[in-house]
Amino acid sequence: MESNPEKLIKKHQQLNHTDMAKVVSHVQRTVDDWILNTVMIEGCEVPFKYKRKQQYKNLKGQCVNLTYYPSKESIAGMEFEFMKVIRIKVS
Numbered sequence: 001m002e003s004n005p006e007k008l009i010k011k012h013q014q015l016n017h018t019d020m021a022k023v024v025s026h027v028q029r030t031v032d033d034w035i036l037n038t039v040m041i042e043g044c045e046v047p048f049k050y051k052r053k054q055q056y057k058n059l060k061g062q063c064v065n066l067t068y069y070p071s072k073e074s075i076a077g078m079e080f081e082f083m084k085v086i087r088i089k090v091s
Helices: 005-011
Strands: 016-031 034-041 048-052 063-075 078-090
Touching: none
Parallel strands: 048 078
Antiparallel strands: 016 034, 016 063, 034 048, 063 078
């Protein structure tokens, strides 16, 4: 899988990339065999979500580079917007 954000964005038009985003909250919880990570970014009201096989270090207070695309999920009949992260890297 490619990890260069510029190449990914050229290949997939719906992708977005943000550099030096400050993480204000990071929650990890187990869902099936995965660890679901949810991060909140300073100045953004929409959560950023990604899965990992193992627990990751807490990113709260860190600046990260994110490659993501907007998505929606339905919970109890209500739609919620979130950003599906495909690449996250500490700046």
